Amino acid sequence: xxxxxxxxxxxxxxxxxxxxxxxxxxxxxxxxxxxxxxxxxxxxxxxxxxxxxxxxxxxxxxxxxxxxxxxxxxxxxxxxxxxxxxxxxxxxxxxxxxxxxxxxxxxxxxxxxxxxxxxxxxxxxxxxxxxxxxxxxxxxxxxxxxxxxxxxxxxxxxxxxxxxxxxxxxxxxxxxxxxxxxxxxxxxxxxxxxxxxxxxxxxxxxxxxxxxxxxxxxxxxxxxxxxxxxxxxxxxxxxxxxxxxxxxxxxxxxxxxxxxxxxxxxxxxxxxxxxxxxxxxxxxxxxxxxxxxxxxxxxxxxxxxxxxxxxxxxxxxxxxxxxxxxxxxxxxxxxxxxxxxxxxxxxxxxxxxxxxxxxxxxxxxxxxxxxxxxxxxxxxxxxxxxxxxxxxxxxxxxxxxxxxxxxxxxxxxxxxxxxxxxxxxxxxxxxxxxxxxxxxxxxxxxxxxxxxxxxxxxxxxxxxxxxxxxxxxxxxxxxxxxxxxxxxxxxxxxxxxxxxxxxxxxxxxxxxxxxxxxxxxxxxxxxxxxxxxxxxxxxxxxxxxxxxxxxxxxxxxxxxxxxxxxxxxxxxxxxxxxxxxxxxxxxxxxxxxxxxxxxxxxxxxxxxxxxxxxxxxxx
Numbered sequence: 129x130x131x132x133x134x135x136x137x138x139x140x141x142x143x144x145x146x147x148x149x150x151x152x153x154x155x156x157x158x159x160x161x162x163x164x165x166x167x168x169x170x171x172x173x174x175x176x177x178x179x180x181x182x183x184x185x186x187x188x189x190x191x192x193x194x195x196x197x198x199x200x201x202x203x204x205x206x207x208x209x210x211x212x213x214x215x216x217x218x219x220x221x222x223x224x225x226x227x228x229x230x231x232x233x234x235x236x237x238x239x240x241x242x243x244x245x246x247x248x249x250x251x252x253x254x255x256x257x258x259x260x261x262x263x264x265x266x267x268x269x270x271x272x273x274x275x276x277x278x279x280x281x282x283x284x285x286x287x288x289x290x291x292x293x294x295x296x297x298x299x300x301x302x303x304x305x306x307x308x309x310x311x312x313x314x315x316x317x318x319x320x321x322x323x324x325x326x327x328x329x330x331x332x333x334x335x336x337x338x339x340x341x342x343x344x345x346x347x348x349x350x351x352x353x354x355x356x357x358x359x360x361x362x363x364x365x366x367x368x369x370x371x372x373x374x375x376x377x378x379x380x381x382x383x384x385x386x387x388x389x390x391x392x393x394x395x396x397x398x399x400x401x402x403x404x405x406x407x408x409x410x411x412x413x414x415x416x417x418x419x420x421x422x423x424x425x426x427x428x429x430x431x432x433x434x435x436x437x438x439x440x441x442x443x444x445x446x447x448x449x450x451x452x453x454x455x456x457x458x459x460x461x462x463x464x465x466x467x468x469x470x471x472x473x474x475x476x477x478x479x480x481x482x483x484x485x486x487x488x489x490x491x492x493x494x495x496x497x498x499x500x501x502x503x504x505x506x507x508x509x510x511x512x513x514x515x516x517x518x519x520x521x522x523x524x525x526x527x528x529x530x531x532x533x534x535x536x537x538x539x540x541x542x543x544x545x546x547x548x549x550x551x552x553x554x555x556x557x558x559x560x561x562x563x564x565x566x567x568x569x570x571x572x573x574x575x576x577x578x579x580x581x582x583x584x585x586x587x588x589x590x591x592x593x594x595x596x597x598x599x600x601x602x603x604x605x606x607x608x609x610x611x612x613x614x615x616x617x618x619x620x621x622x623x624x625x626x627x628x629x630x631x632x633x634x635x636x637x638x639x640x641x642x643x644x645x646x647x648x649x650x651x652x653x654x655x656x657x658x659x660x661x662x663x664x665x666x667x668x669x670x671x672x673x674x675x676x677x678x679x680x681x682x683x684x685x686x687x688x689x690x691x692x693x694x695x696x697x698x699x700x701x702x703x704x705x706x707x708x709x710x711x712x713x714x715x716x717x718x719x720x721x722x723x724x725x726x727x728x729x730x731x732x733x734x735x736x737x738x739x740x741x742x743x744x745x746x747x
Contacts, residue, residue, distance in 0.1 A: 129628035130190070131157030131177040132202040132276075133288040134255050136264045138344035140170040141284075143299075150293035151175035156465075157204070157289060157623045160184075165191040165200060171341055172257050172264065176202045179626055181388050181491060187226035194234045195223070198259045203230045204289050205252030205274045206630065208384040213247060237265070245336060245351045249384075249636060253331075255287060262341040270352050271497070271634045272333025272611035275619060277467065279328045283344030290620075291325060291467030295744060301327040302746050307582050308468075309737075313564045313572065314583035316471030316733065317612035319590060324468040325746070333611045352636075354603055355644035357596070365647055371664055373641060378664075381635035382408035382493065390490035393417040395481060395629070396446070398434030400658060400665050400675065401495030401504075405632055407668045409493060410442040417488060418444040421481040423684060434674065441670040449484040454683070456697040463739035465624045471563055471733035472617050473685050479621040486625040496614055497633035500606040501642035503651030504658040507560050508601060513654045515553045515597055557591050557601055559584070561609075563730050571713040572734075598648040606643075685728045689721055701735045708741070709734055 131154030135141060148164060155162075158177025166173045176190040191200050207213070210229035213236055218224070222235045229250070236244035237256055242265060251273035256265045266287060268276050278287040279294060279301075288294050295302070303326040308318045321329045331337055334352040339345070359365070382405060386392055394409050396402050396418035409416045418439050422432035432448055439446035454476060462475055485492045499505050551558035564572065566581040573579045592603040615631075622629040632638075650660040662675045669675075688694035701707065702714045714734070721727040740746070 129157060129179045129181065129623060130204040131289040131293065132204050132253065132255060133293040134174040134202060135284065135286045136172045136339055136341050138171070138283040138341055141173060144173060146297040147173050147175050149296040150288055151177055153292045153296050154290050156626055159626050161189055163190050167259070174200060174202045174255065174257065179628060181206065181390055181628060182229060183227035184389050188228045188230065190230060192230050192234065194238065199234050199237065199256060201230060201234055201254055201256040203233060203252065203254040205250055205269065207232060207248055207250040207252065209249040242336060251630070253289060264339045264341065265336065266331060267336040268331050268333055270334045270636050271615065271639065273615050273619065273631065273634065275616070276331040277323065277328055278331060280346055281327065285339045285346065291328065294328065301325055302744065304746055306576065306579050310569060310579070310581055311583045311586055312469060312737070313569050313733070314562055315587060316561070316563050317609070318468050319586065319608050319612055354606065355640050357599060358644050359647045365650065367650065370646060370650070370660060371667065374660065374664055377635065377638050377641060378404065378632060379408050379411065381632035381638060383412050385493055385630040385632050386412055388491045391488065392491040392493065393419055393485055393489040395485065395492050395494040396420050396435045396438060397495065398431040398438065399495065400661055401498035401633060403438045403669055403673065404665055405493050405495050406438055406442055406444060410444065416444045418446045419481055419485045419492070421449040421477050421484065437670065437673060447484065447488065449480060456694045459697065459736065460739050460743060463736055464743040465620050466740070469737045469740040470613055470616060471729055472613050473729060473732045474682050475617045475621055476683055478617055479624060482622040482625040482627045486627045491628045491630065494618065494629050494631055495633060496618060496631040497610065498658065498661055500602055500610045501633060501639060502658045502661040503598060503602055506657070508598060508652045509654055509657060511560070511597060511601060512652065516654060519553050553597060557604055559587065563733055568713070572709045574710045596648055598652055603643065685732060689728055689731070698731055698735050701738050702731070707738055
C-alpha cells in the first residue's frame with residue numbers, strides 16, 4: 129500500500145516544491161521509501177510514498193519506468209493475479225526486472241492499453257504517464273478500496289491518494305462545497321465524484337480517466353459495471369452448486385490475498401464474514417494470526433467470546449485488544465486523517481485494531497463486503513416487510529403516515545419507518561438511514577443564505593433501476609455506502625498506522641457471482657439475512673457458532689455521552705461560538721440525546737465536521 133500524488137499540465141510548471149510536501153503529508157501510507165520524478169519538459173510531476181509489501185528490494189522503487197522510459201507509473205494497491213498476468217505477458221515476449229505487481233501493470237498497459245483494467249484483479253489507484261501520446265491514465269479499482277482525489281483547472285490536473293496531499297499547497301482551495309455538505313448531513317457520506325472541498329473531485333470506483341497534456345482536456349469513463357441479474361425465477365436454483373462455487377472462489381481469493389513478503393494476519397470480529405475468512409486462511413497456512421478488539425465493560429458491544437470460539441476452533445494465534453478507556457483526544461487525529469468527514473463512529477475501533485495489528489503484521493485480511501453482496505443489513509428485512517405489508521396500499525393513502533413520521537422529533541425510534549411509507553417501493557428506495565432531514569438541515573445551516581437542499585435529488589439520481597427491491601437496495605449500498613463509508617473508514621484508519629487491509633469478499637469474481645447469479649431469495653427475506661453466506665458458514669464453521677447473531681463493529685458512544693470526557697468534548701465543540709451550526713438546533717439535539725433519543729451518531733457527525741474544519745482551516 130502506498131500514497132501517490134502528481135500534477136500534469138499543458139504548460140511547464142514553475143511552482144514544484146508543493147509536490148514533495150504533498151507526498152510527505154502521506155508518509156503514513158508509505159514509510160519505507162519515497163520517490164519523485166519530473167518530465168524533461170516540466171509538464172508532468174509524479175511522487176510516491178512506499179509501503180513495501182511485495183518485492184522489498186529497491187527494484188520496487190516508484191515512480192517506476194518501463195524499459196524505454198516512455199511510461200512512468202505511481203501505483204497504490206495490490207494486484208492479486210499479477211503472477212498469472214506476468215506469465216501470460218512473458219509468453220508474449222515481455223521481460224521483467226523485478227518481482228513487483230507495479231511492473232506487471234506497465235507491461236499490461238503496453239500490451240492492452242487502457243483495456244488492461246479488465247484483466248486486473250485487485251485493489252488499486254494508479255497514474256500512468258505515456259510520453260508517446262502525452263497523456264496520463266488514472267484508474268481506481270472496481271469496488272473503490274483505494275482512493276483518488278483530483279482537481280482540474282486552467283489546463284492543469286492535480287491528484288493524490290489523500291486530500292491532504294493536495295491541500296499542502298497554500299494556494300489550494302480551503303472552501304466548503306455546500307452540495308457535498310448537504311449530502312454529508314443527509315447520507316452520512318459524500319457520494320460519487322463530489323468532495324467536501326470546493327474545486328476537488330473524487331475519481332469514482334470502477335472509473336478511469338485520461339488527461340491530455342497537450343490540450344489540457346479530460347475524459348472520465350466507467351470501465352466496469354455490476355452484472356445484470358441472470359436468474360430465471362421459473363427455473364430451479366441449484367443451491368449446492370452455488371455454495372460450491374462460492375466456497376471455491378472465496379478460497380482462491382484468500383489464497384491470492386495471503387501472498388506478501390511481509391507478515392499477514394486476519395481481522396477477526398467474530399461475525400460470519402471474518403470467521404469465514406479465518407477458516408479459509410487456515411486452509412492455506414498452518415500459522416495464522418487473528419486479531420480482535422473488545423469492550424469488556426459493555427457486554428452489548430463486546431464480541432470477543434465469539435472471536436475466541438473461532439480462533440480456538442481453527443487453532444490461530446489470537447491477540448485481543450481491550451478498549452475500555454478510549455480518550456476523545458483521538459477525534460482530532462482521525463478528523464485530520466479522514467480527508468472528508470464521515471458519519472461512522474466505528475472508525476475509532478477500526479483505528480485501534482489497526483494499531484494493534486501493525487505491531488505484529490504489515491498486512492491483514494478483513495471481512496468487508498459481505499453485507500452488501502449477500503444481504504446482511506437489518507434494514508433489508510424491514511424494507512421487505514414494509515413492501516409486503518403496505519406495498520398494496522395506494523401511496524395516496526400511505527402518505528399521511530409518512531408526513532406524520534416527519535413531524536416526530538429527530539432521533540425518535542420508528543421515525544424513518546413511518547417516513548418510508550411514502551415511497552414508491554416498486555422503483556424507489558426510502559431514505560431509511562437519513563441522519564438529518566431537509567427541515568433539520570435547514571435549521572442547522574440557518575446562517576448560510578446560499579444553501580439549499582440537494583441531497584435528496586442527488587441520492588434519487590443514484591438509485592439503481594432494478595425491479596427487485598432487494599437488488600435495488602444492495603446495489604445502492606454497494607455503489608454508495610460501501611464505497612464512501614466502509615472502505616473509506618478502513619483505508620484511512622489502517623493507513624494511519626501503515627497497515628494494509630485486504631478484503632477477499634471484494635474479489636470481483638465474488639461480486640459478479642453475488643449480483644449476477646445469487647437470487648434474492650438466497651440473500652434476504654423478511655425474517656432471514658445473508659442466507660447463502662450463512663449456509664456456507666454452516667458447512668465450514670464449528671456447530672456451536674451462532675449464525676443468527678449480527679452486531680456491527682461499533683462503540684458504546686451513547687454510554688460515553690451520558691457523562692465524562694466524551695460528553696465534555698461534544699459540548700465544547702458544538703457550543704463553540706465558531707461552530708457553523710445553529711446553536712438552538714444543536715441544543716435540541718443534545719437535549720434529545722439526554723432524554724433517550726437516538727442522536728449519538730448525529731452528534732458525532734457534527735463534532736467530526738467541526739474538528740475537520742479546524743484541522744484543515746476550512747472557511
